[in-house]
Amino acid sequence: MAGLSVALNDGSHMPWLAFGSGTSLRDKDASKQISNAIKAGFVHIDCAQMYANEESVGNGIAQSGVPRSSLYLTTKLDKLAAGQTVRDALIASLARLKTDYVDLFLIHVPIVHEDIQATWTQMERCRLEGLTRSIGVSNFQTKHLEEILRVAVIPPAVNQIEFHPYVFKANKPLVKYMMDHNVVAASFGGLTPIARVKGGPLDSVLGRIAKRLSENRTATVTEGQVLQIWLRKKGIPCITTTSNANRMLEYLDVGRVPDITEEEEQEIDDVGSTVHHRFVTGPIGELKFYMANDRLSNALDTEL
Numbered sequence: 570m571a572g573l574s575v576a577l578n579d580g581s582h583m584p585w586l587a588f589g590s591g592t593s594l595r596d597k598d599a600s601k602q603i604s605n606a607i608k609a610g611f612v613h614i615d616c617a618q619m620y621a622n623e624e625s626v627g628n629g630i631a632q633s634g635v636p637r638s639s640l641y642l643t644t645k646l647d648k649l650a651a652g653q654t655v656r657d658a659l660i661a662s663l664a665r666l667k668t669d670y671v672d673l674f675l676i677h678v679p680i681v682h683e684d685i686q687a688t689w690t691q692m693e694r695c696r697l698e699g700l701t702r703s704i705g706v707s708n709f710q711t712k713h714l715e716e717i718l719r720v721a722v723i724p725p726a727v728n729q730i731e732f733h734p735y736v737f738k739a740n741k742p743l744v745k746y747m748m749d750h751n752v753v754a755a756s757f758g759g760l761t762p763i764a765r766v767k768g769g770p771l772d773s774v775l776g777r778i779a780k781r782l783s784e785n786r787t788a789t790v791t792e793g794q795v796l797q798i799w800l801r802k803k804g805i806p807c808i809t810t811t812s813n814a815n816r817m818l819e820y821l822d823v824g825r826v827p828d829i830t831e832e833e834e835q836e837i838d839d840v841g842s843t844v845h846h847r848f849v850t851g852p853i854g855e856l857k858f859y860m861a862n863d864r865l866s867n868a869l870d871t872e873l
């Protein structure tokens with residue numbers, strides 16, 4: 570799995586599979602899980618200022634014994650404090666992470682920045698200074714991408730969005746726009762059909778495909794692995810996480826499972842499109858912090 574990566578528009582490559590310090594690790598000491606994930610074979614760590622645990626991610630990296638240069642580290646810009654610049658915020662992250670650069674720095678949420686074009690220009694300066702190798706965004710809709718592309722000297726390399734079969738249809742116009750503008754879509758929430766809305770129409774489809782892929786294989790292929798292979802087939806990086814050591818190995822094993830067929834991919838697209846579940850707008854969605862007036866959830870589902 571370590572070898573599988575996705576090319577970005579700035580010439581760099583992003584490892585396809587990432588271990589995240591959000592979800593159940595958010596606001597908690599993530600050092601042990603991060604260290605274990607790296608020792609197990611993850612090379613891409615996804616964290617964020619908003620998760621309030623970057624210090625422990627830095628500790629976990631140090632404890633793993635794996636050199637920083639062998640890892641790919643993503644972090645995300647939170648809402649800026651009064652008077653704080655993007656550079657200030659990134660320098661503070663670098664200190665917590667105990668590194669002098671990140672590989673990818675994302676604007677976490679568009680709506681918390683009053684002037685998104687000015688924020689983007691500051692992101693570009695961070696890249697030119699070498700504080701981050703690539704820059705991108707997260708949770709951006711088409712209109713936010715259009716806005717920054719009007720002023721961008723360096724276009725965003727990535728938009729990290731909720732992406733799984735139950736938002737496949739709703740995300741289609743956004744993903745098409747991103748493909749047209751050479752912005753890679755990275756997925757969080759990829760396991761939603763089995764982890765958050767089990768009992769949906771995909772259960773039997775995933776089960777059948779997992780059974781086929783398990784034939785002639787010692788380790789059984791799981792439904793979660795089928796969802797991750799669906800992302801892989803589309804060239805979409807998979808940002809996942811787990812609190813369970815066996816699950817880490819399951820995710821890493823995806824690299825050894827053969828592809829699904831074109832017909833299976835199409836079936837997951839079609840069956841997934843029959844329902845709509847966007848978990849980021851629900852009670853466990855991490856954007857709830859910014860959703861006191863429900864601006865984002867309304868916007869996401871009316872405009873995507």
Ligand SMILES: NC(=O)c1ccc[n+]([C@@H]2O[C@H](COP(=O)([O-])OP(=O)(O)OC[C@H]3O[C@@H](n4cnc5c(N)ncnc54)[C@H](OP(=O)(O)O)[C@@H]3O)[C@@H](O)[C@H]2O)c1
Pocket residue numbers: 588589590591592593615616677707708729730757758759760761763764793808809810811812813816855
């Ligand atoms: N940019 C953003 O706004 C944003 C939003 C959300 C997340 N993220 C990033 O993406 C990372 C991954 O987030 P995610 O939670 O959305 O990833 P995900 O891959 O959709 O889900 C991972 C979760 O699924 C559970 N899971 C896995 N297999 C399961 C199974 N067979 N049955 C039931 N549960 C199962 C795991 O629970 P166990 O712990 O029990 O294994 C884990 O908590 C985060 O840590 C964060 O870094 C970014």
